[in-house]
Amino acid sequence: xxxxxxxxxxxxxxxxxxxxxxxxxxxxxxxxxxxxxxxxxxxxxxxxxxxxxxxxxxxxxxxxxxxxxxxxxxxxxxxxxxxxxxxxxxxxxxxxxxxxxxxxxxxxxxxxxxxxxxxxxxxxxxxxxxxxxxxxxxxxxxxxxxxxxxxxxxxxxxxxxxxxxxxxxxxxxxxxxxxxxxxxxxxxxxxxxxxxxxxxxxxxxxxxxxxxxxxxxxxxxxxxxxxxxxxxxxxxxxxxxxxxxxxxxxxxxxxxxxxxxxxxxxxxxxxxxxxxxxxxxxxxxxxxxx
Amino acid sequence: xxxxxxxxxxxxxxxxxxxxxxxxxxxxxxxxxxxxxxxxxxxxxxxxxxxxxxxxxxxxxxxxxxxxxxxxxxxxxxxxxxxxxxxxxxxxxxxxxxxxxxxxxxxxxxxxxxxxxxxxxxxxxxxxxxxxxxxxxxxxxxxxxxxxxxxxxxxxxxxxxxxxxxxxxxxxxxxxxxxxxxxxxxxxxxxxxxxxxxxxxxxxxxxxxxxxxxxxxxxxxxxxxxxxxxxxxxxxxxxxxxxxxxxxxxxxxxxxxxxxxxxxxxxxxxxxxxxxxxxxxxxxxxxxxx
Numbered sequence: 001x002x003x004x005x006x007x008x009x010x011x012x013x014x015x016x017x018x019x020x021x022x023x024x025x026x027x028x029x030x031x032x033x034x035x036x037x038x039x040x041x042x043x044x045x046x047x048x049x050x051x052x053x054x055x056x057x058x059x060x061x062x063x064x065x066x067x068x069x070x071x072x073x074x075x076x077x078x079x080x081x082x083x084x085x086x087x088x089x090x091x092x093x094x095x096x097x098x099x100x101x102x103x104x105x106x107x108x109x110x111x112x113x114x115x116x117x118x119x120x121x122x123x124x125x126x127x128x129x130x131x132x133x134x135x136x137x138x139x140x141x142x143x144x145x146x147x148x149x150x151x152x153x154x155x156x157x158x159x160x161x162x163x164x165x166x167x168x169x170x171x172x173x174x175x176x177x178x179x180x181x182x183x184x185x186x187x188x189x190x191x192x193x194x195x196x197x198x199x200x201x202x203x204x205x206x207x208x209x210x211x212x213x214x215x216x217x218x219x220x221x222x223x224x225x226x227x228x229x230x231x232x233x234x235x236x237x238x239x240x241x242x243x244x245x246x247x248x249x250x251x252x253x254x255x256x257x258x259x260x261x262x263x264x265x266x267x268x269x270x271x272x273x274x275x276x277x278x279x280x281x282x283x284x285x286x287x288x289x290x
Numbered sequence: 291x292x293x294x295x296x297x298x299x300x301x302x303x304x305x306x307x308x309x310x311x312x313x314x315x316x317x318x319x320x321x322x323x324x325x326x327x328x329x330x331x332x333x334x335x336x337x338x339x340x341x342x343x344x345x346x347x348x349x350x351x352x353x354x355x356x357x358x359x360x361x362x363x364x365x366x367x368x369x370x371x372x373x374x375x376x377x378x379x380x381x382x383x384x385x386x387x388x389x390x391x392x393x394x395x396x397x398x399x400x401x402x403x404x405x406x407x408x409x410x411x412x413x414x415x416x417x418x419x420x421x422x423x424x425x426x427x428x429x430x431x432x433x434x435x436x437x438x439x440x441x442x443x444x445x446x447x448x449x450x451x452x453x454x455x456x457x458x459x460x461x462x463x464x465x466x467x468x469x470x471x472x473x474x475x476x477x478x479x480x481x482x483x484x485x486x487x488x489x490x491x492x493x494x495x496x497x498x499x500x501x502x503x504x505x506x507x508x509x510x511x512x513x514x515x516x517x518x519x520x521x522x523x524x525x526x527x528x529x530x531x532x533x534x535x536x537x538x539x540x541x542x543x544x545x546x547x548x549x550x551x552x553x554x555x556x557x558x559x560x561x562x563x564x565x566x567x568x569x570x571x572x573x574x575x576x577x578x579x580x
Contacts, residue, residue, distance in 0.1 A: 037422060038403060040410035059357070066357075067349070068407055071467070113328060113426065117358055120330035132327060134426040136403065177361070181531070220527065221511070221518035228511035236539075237510065238528045241471070249526075 008052030011036045011045040017139040017161040023087040023184045024055040025160075026289040027194065039068050046187050047077045055085070059183040069185065070240055070252055073281065074208050080282035081206055083186040083194040087289040088179075091119050093171040094142065094162045096149040103154065103170040108133055110141035111156035119156055122174040142167055191282045199285035203258040204235065206282070207268075210242070210250040212275030220251070226270045227255065230263045250277075258283045298342030301326045301335040307429040307451040313377040313474045314345040315450075316579040317484065329358050330366075336477050337367045345375070349473040349526075359475065360530055360542055363571065364498050370572035371496055373476040373484040377579040378469075381409050383461040384432065384452045386439040393444065393460040398423055400431035401446035409446055412464040432457055481572045489575035493548040494525065496572070497558075500532070500540040502565030510541070516560050517545065520553045540567075548573045 010028045013020040014035025024033050036042045039056050046054040056069050073079060091111075095103045109116070109123065110133045116123065123132065135141040138157030145155040146165035155167065162169050186194060193203070211219045220239075227234060236254035257264050259280055271278050300318045303310040304325025314323050326332045329346050336344040346359050363369060381401075385393045399406070399413065400423045406413065413422065425431040428447030435445040436455035445457065452459050476484060483493070501509045510529075517524060526544035547554050549570055561568050 037424070038407040038410060040407050044410075044414075068404070075467075114358070117328035117330050120328060120334075124334075134327070136424040136426055177365075218518040218521070220524065221514040224511040224514055228508040231508070234510065234529075236529050239524075239526050251527075 011042045011051045011054040017164045023085045054187045080191040082188040085184040091175040092169040094167040106154045121176045205259040208279040210277040301332040301341045301344040307454045313375045344477045370481040372478040375474040381465040382459040384457040396444045411466045495549040498569040500567040
């Protein structure tokens with residue numbers, strides 16, 4: 001996967017073997033990936049030039065407070081999205097190789113609270129009454145199980161963690177919802193699309209839009225008209241409170257077009273004419289982890 | 291705060307002294323509050339009648355994967371929102387009373403990853419280079435510091451955790467963003483507003499809306515027209531992927547009106563006539579933690 005052009009340091013939300021690590025491996029060679037403990041640390045690392053890229057969870061994530069990513073990008077830094085990565089959420093039930101024969105009689109299950117929550121139904125129907133023990137990450141759970149080979153315990157986590165800590169997956173895909181993805185942003189200072197092999201070819205643009213100060217009923221409707229009559233499709237819209245007090249909002253919109261297109265240029269101009277503040281995070285492609 | 295009518299068991303997202311616990315105490319007497327380990331466990335507890343109410347984080351939360359709450363309410367259960375609770379996010383720097391004089395020379399800081407992230411700037415400028423140690427909750431961090439009085443270490447968490455574990459807050463309000471709130475839902479099987487002292491008097495209704503199957507550019511715009519011409523204000527809109535494959539969405543909208551109003555009845559009828567599926571979580575009041 002290494003390509004001269006991409007030999008750049010990449011921060012990701014750790015620890016090693018986290019879901020963000022797994023996603024980052026879809027786009028970047030493993031040797032360039034460096035774990036950081038929190039989302040702001042990842043974002044600051046790229047903003048201050050320590051690394052060229054940062055990979056952080058954006059939506060429906062396992063490890064991070066995701067509004068944090070959106071808010072940090074809106075309020076604190078001027079960065080661009082170089083790519084998004086969609087990664088299926090796949091949780092597996094894993095034990096130490098010495099315990100493979102006993103796995104149905106497991107006495108305790110270790111994982112991150114979000115992973116335990118995502119496997120709620122499986123655990124409820126298959127291991128009702130078995131105590132669940134929370135860890136700070138799914139990787140930490142796998143590590144703990146690996147270090148206690150004589151105990152009849154299991155971890156829930158991804159296949160990366162199983163491999164890293166030498167555990168055996170005895171039941172794969174125990175998550176309650178299938179077709180559920182986590183979405184990650186690859187961030188960079190420059191406004192350049194990653195254009196490596198493996199992306200799908202529809203460009204997407206993320207805009208952050210603050211409505212005019214005299215916010216009123218219908219302002220959002222008016223903003224959407226700007227996209228609607230141009231048949232610009234939105235794949236995502238979300239309001240986020242501004243941190244200047246209650247009741248003030250900005251919007252994140254994902255538009256399925258390139259921001260350099262005639263229609264998008266026109267839309268941005270009209271939005272500004274309506275009194276909106278428009279911050280573009282740039283245009284990017286989507287990479288999917290298989 | 292106890293009132294005969296409210297002597298009902300209440301599930302909350304634990305552990306004890308969590309931010310959800312703190313928020314739940316705004317509305318319910320402490321003796322009725324019972325911690326559950328995950329959001330689905332809280333929701334199932336109210337759905338299966340184990341408890342009368344559940345308090346779970348919805349937005350911008352510290353302890354939970356919040357899309358989980360929205361998705362669980364949309365896909366898995368028929369519950370209603372009895373109230374929402376807004377709680378300011380206030381993180382404090384706390385040490386063991388024996389270490390109060392040494393707090394500026396702290397050697398390690400313990401907290402939940404989200405709390406560490408929310409205090410990123412404070413930690414960066416005030417304690418750069420001091421190792422940060424992740425815990426499964428802010429309460430667990432406070433407990434650890436309480437159990438190690440001879441070590442020069444600190445925890446970050448809320449005032450409830452400081453009180454519970456006998457720690458001294460040496461620097462209050464170290465979170466980076468002020469005016470930042472976490473929003474919690476109080477859930478119940480019945481469609482009844484909580485109407486205790488202390489709420490603000492504007493009713494709010496949460497609708498979950500699935501667009502017609504032949505989703506097309508402008509469908510969301512059409513949906514918003516239904517609210518816009520009636521001057522029904524939306525305080526929140528968010529799209530969430532349906533879990534039936536990529537590209538299908540439902541919307542969560544908070545409307546600042548009572549669902550029994552003439553305008554709201556008309557809006558819901560029109561939405562259904564447009565081919566939308568509309569699921570109402572009911573009308574409720576807002577309680578604010580001071």
